[in-house]
Structure formats: C-alpha cells, structure tokens
Ligand SMILES: Nc1ncnc2c1ncn2[C@@H]1O[C@H](COP(=O)(O)OP(=O)(O)OP(=O)(O)O)[C@@H](O)[C@H]1O
C-alpha cells in the first residue's frame with residue numbers, strides 16, 4: 154500500500170518536474186487565470202451589491218429607520234424619542250426628517266421630486282451627503298430660503314436623467330416649489346451634491362426649520378434615521394429599541410435596500426448565472442487540459458501496464474498530477490487576487506451608476522470555487538487515466 | 554552447446570512454458586483473422602529461442618499471448634502447473650512484474666526518468682527497499698555495459714543504449730523469461746550485434762530464458778532454437794538451428 158503510494162508519487166513527481174516545462178507552466182497559468190476569473194466575477198458582483206447596500210445606508214436610510222406607527226402620518230414627540238434612541242450604546246447618529254413630495258419649476262421646466270428636511274448637524278452624523286457637494290455648499294441650520302439639490306434635479310451636472318431635469322439651474326438661482334400640501338415657496342439653490350447613487354441624487358434637502366414653517370407644526374418627523382457603529386447587527390439594535398418601548402415602525406436598511414434592489418435583483422440572477430456558467434466552463438476547460446495531457450501519455454501508460462505496474466498506481470499518479478496543477482493554479486490565483494487585483498481595485502474602484510465598486514472577496518465564494526476547480530481536476534485526472542487503463546495494453550502502446 | 558543448457562540454474566529439462574492449442578482470432582467487423590492457429594509447444598528453462606517467420610505470420614501475436622499482454626481466443630499457457638490465462642487481470646499484472654521481462658522494438662522507456670530510474674521502477678513496484686533497488690539497478694546497468702550512463706535520460710542516449718536500458722529494466726526483478734519483439738529492428742548492425750551478444754551472455758551466464766522474435770536469418774547463430782511460424786501455425790523449416798537442439802512441437 155505504502156509502496157503503491159510511493160510509486161504513484163514518484164511517477165507524478167518525475168512527470169511534473171522532468172516533463173515538458175512549457176506544458177507545465179501553461180497548464181498552471183491557465184488554471185490560475187480560470188480561478189481568478191471565477192473569483193473576480195463573483196467578487197465584482199458582490200462588490201456591486203455591497204456598494205448598493207452602503208449607498209442605501211450612507212445616503213438614504215442609515216442602518217435603521219423609524220417610520221410613523223400604523224394609521225399615523227407623523228412621528229411625534231421626537232425630542233424625547235431621540236433621547237431614548239441615543240441611550241442605546243452603539244448608536245452613533247440620529248437624523249429626524251420630513252419627507253414630502255413637491256413639484257419644482259424653473260423657467261419653463263418643471264418636475265416632481267421628493268424633498269427631505271433635515272437638521273444639517275444631525276444629518277451629518279448619519280449620511281455622507283455633505284462630503285459629496287459638487288457645487289455650492291451644504292445646508293446650514295439657519296438656512297430657511299435655501300435648498301440643496303441632488304445632481305439629477307438642476308440639470309447641467311451630467312445626471313443620468315438629464316432630460317427630466319430643470320434644464321440648467323445655477324447656484325444662487327431660485328426654483329419654485331409647490332409642496333404636496335399646497336404650500337408654495339421659492340428657494341435659492343445653495344448647493345448640488347452627487348453621491349453617485351441615482352436614488353439619492355434625486356432628492357432635495359431643506360432645513361428642518363423651514364419645513365416646520367411649511368407644514369405648520371413642530372417636534373414631529375416622518376422618518377428618523379439611525380446610524381450604528383457597525384453594520385450587520387441591526388437586529389440586535391432593533392431588539393434594544395423595542396425594549397425601550399418604541400412603538401414606531403422600526404425597519405433595518407435591508408428592507409429599503411430590497412426595494413432599491415429591485416433594480417439590482419435581475420443583476421443578482423445574472424451574477425448567479427455567470428457564476429454557474431463560469432464554474433462549468435472552468436471545470437470543462439480544466440478537464441480538457443488535463444485530459445489532453447493524460448491522453449498524450451497513453452503509450453507510457455501502456456508501457457507501465459505491460460511491465461506489470463498496477464493500474465491503481467497509474468491512475469493515482471495522474472490524479473496527483475492533476476491535483477498539483479489545480480492546487481498550484483489556485484495558489485497562484487489567490488496571490489493574483491489578494492496581492493494584485495484587490496489592492497488595485499481598492500486604489501482604483503470602478504465607477505458604476507450606483508457608485509464606486511471595488512472587489513468584495515468572500516471566503517465562502519473563494520472556497521466554493523477552489524473546491525469546484527479541484528473537483529474538476531480530480532475528474533480530469535481520473536477519467537482519462539481510467540480510460541487508458543481500460544483499453545487493452547496493446548491498444549495503449551500501439552493503437553492510434 | 555547442449556552443455557550450456559545443462560549448466561543452467563534450475564532443472565535443465567524443466568518446462569517453463571507449456572503452450573497448448575493456443576489460438577488468437579482477431580475480429581474486425583465481419584472479417585476474422587486467425588493470427589495464431591492451435592499452436593502447441595514447450596519452452597524449457599534456459600533456452601534462447603527465436604521466433605521466426607514471414608511478416609504477418611503471427612510472431613508478435615504469439616509473443617503477446619505468451620507475455621500476457623493480450624488474451625488468446627483459446628488455449629492454455631502453463632507455468633508450474635497452472636494455466637496463467639485463468640488468472641485475474643491484477644494477478645496477470647503481478648506475474649508480468651515479478652516473473653516476466655519485456656524488450657520491445659521501440660525502446661519503450663519513460664522519457665521523464667533517467668536510465669537508473671527506468672531500470673529500478675519494476676523493483677520499486679515490487680516494494681524492494683530503496684538502497685536495494687538503487688544498488689541492483691546500478692549493478693544491472695553495469696551488467697549491460699551502461700555503468701557510465703546511470704543518470705542519462707532516454708533522449709540523451711543512442712538507440713542501442715536505450716535498448717540496453719530496456720533490457721536492464723527487464724532483468725531487474727530476476728524474471729523467469731525475457732520476451733523480446735524484434736529488439737534490434739531499429740538498430741544498426743553493430744548495436745544489433747551488441748544486443749544479441751548480451752542476450753547470449755545472459756543466457757549462458759545466468760541461465761536466463763529468452764524468447765525473441767526476429768526476422769534476421771543471421772540471428773540464428775546466437776540462439777539455441779528456432780520456432781518457425783507460417784500463417785499462424787508452427788512450421789517445420791530448415792530443421793535445426795546452429796545451436797543444434799531445435800524442437801518443434803508439431804507432430
Ligand atoms: N490488432 C489486430 N487486429 C487485427 N488483425 C491483426 C491485429 N494484429 C495483428 N493482426 C493480424 O494478425 C496477423 C499476424 O500479425 P503479427 O503482428 O503477429 O505478425 P508478425 O509475424 O509479427 O509480422 P511482422 O514480422 O510484420 O511484425 C497479421 O495478418 C496481422 O494483420
């Protein structure tokens with residue numbers, strides 16, 4: 154048994170080290186490319202999803218959002234509510250907002266967008282919009298007749314939906330706003346932001362003070378955004394908020410992301426499809442490479458059998474060779490992924506309409522791909538050598 | 554010359570291979586080729602026998618059957634009272650490893666292994682100790698005159714040298730019999746002579762039984778016996794080889 158294993162290893166070792174170097178290098182190189190391709194594709198799609206999630210959290214809803222109780226239009230008593238929420242350890246920011254629809258007009262152009270009202274200092278603790286002003290300035294607390302617009306609204310800033318924009322509002326110019334409750338105001342455009350996320354770039358912001366004057370009441374909100382120290386533990390925070398007796402609807406960001414993700418859902422399916430097809434193609438490719446390699450050794454296999462070497466020893470030696478190709482390819486692929494591509498993409502994220510996308514390399518995906526490749530290599534080593542020992546010795550040596 | 558046979562190790566009249574009614578029919582679609590037809594003869598221990606005959610007469614086919622490289626359509630091959638054709642495939646492989654040696658027309662070495670590695674491979678497969686197979690391998694290569702080529706790869710050696718490596722590989726497990734199918738067909742006359750003299754030396758000195766296919770009439774001067782084949786059957790021809798003890802088992 155040990156003898157057999159020894160001999161298999163000996164034959165595999167010699168075949169790898171003394172065989173054709175070009176074939177060896179090429180095989181391992183192709184293996185590593187296949188591996189990189191698989192992991193890269195998975196990682197870019199995961200990175201895409203991750204970016205969407207981060208955008209939802211950082212520019213729209215925070216980690217957790219409170220909405221009015223059922224059958225109520227507003228959340229009331231927000232000062233004390235904010236205090237309660239703040240008492241939960243790990244809460245790093247709270248921003249109470251009103252969200253209201255409005256019709257905008259400028260010169261002969263008009264359009265409908267949602268306006269959120271904020272206390273700018275609070276908002277900065279939750280969202281990152283203030284960091285993405287591409288023109289003018291962010292709101293300040295005392296601004297009452299000023300508005301900031303996402304880049305889709307004013308026009309002239311290269312929005313994705315330029316044709317629906319106001320056609321070129323400049324900083325300092327006024328836009329007319331008709332709120333859903335019938336109030337009409339005129340605001341000077343103070344700044345334009347671009348967070349690289351269309352949903353967010355379709356929003357306009359005014360100050361909370363101004364909104365209260367539009368609505369005629371205060372200490373209320375229609376949405377409270379909560380930012381927590383880490384992402385992923387929303388359920389724990391929600392439990393704590395419930396324990397505090399909060400009766401409002403509490404929703405984690407994932408609920409909103411799911412809505413946003415209707416766009417990206419088809420996309421997840423594409424990702425899955427590509428992953429499955431990619432894995433299949435990779436397996437077949439590896440199979441073919443090793444298969445051809447092994448088939449070309451058919452005569453050698455015949456000779457080994459003729460001189461009385463056991464079939465299992467021969468098969469095992471080809472499996473060892475195939476494993477060597479697969480494992481070397483995977484290791485080199487991992488190096489390429491983690492030491493070259495990942496750092497490069499962190500430095501140079503790809504700009505997508507939903508934001509900057511970097512690679513998100515998940516251990517599970519890497520493992521699945523590794524295991525699949527090794528399984529393919531196993532089959533690729535096993536099947537042709539098994540076939541080669543199935544044919545007659547004379548066919549193997551002299552057949553064609 | 555008969556003295557040579559009696560000086561062999563083992564019983565000089567011991568029948569090593571008892572071949573009975575061996576028939577091999579190749580079927581190719583509708584066509585059936587009777588490559589060997591009802592062949593019966595014995596090979597004694599210590600013989601150096603040549604199988605001769607025209608091209609297509611069934612020489613290779615016969616050697617392949619005897620060497621357990623192919624399965625005959627019918628017949629028996631007895632070794633020590635057992636019909637080795639009845640063995641399972643893995644038992645046959647063990648038999649080939651431990652008791653048979655092969656030298657093919659093409660040198661049939663593994664290109665990735667050195668001369669020494671090619672030679673010790675069958676010893677390694679038998680589970681012999683490393684120092685043992687290294688030593689025996691070296692000694693065997695010296696025996697075939699290749700003591701200076703131990704670490705050469707096949708492509709770094711001439712055809713004659715490669716063929717001698719193949720012979721050393723065939724010898725390392727002390728086989729009962731060595732099968733050779735036109736071992737000199739690809740060699741020039743000097744190398745051929747060297748190979749045949751080597752067989753003769755091994756036959757005389759260690760009593761190795763050799764069964765060799767050849768189509769060179771001249772080769773008869775090296776062998777102790779000629780087995781003639783014609784259309785797949787044993788044929789009586791020219792009577793007696795130079796060695797003087799031709800035994801054709803055809804009645
Ligand atoms: N695999 C095969 N399938 C069909 N017919 C075969 C096969 N191998 C050999 N034959 C036929 O069997 C007969 C004997 O062939 P064999 O190879 O034994 O001849 P040989 O005496 O060795 O000839 P040569 O001197 O040319 O090597 C020939 O007619 C040949 O065509």
Ligand SMILES: [Mg+2]
Nearest residue numbers: 612613614766
């Ligand atoms: Mg032949």
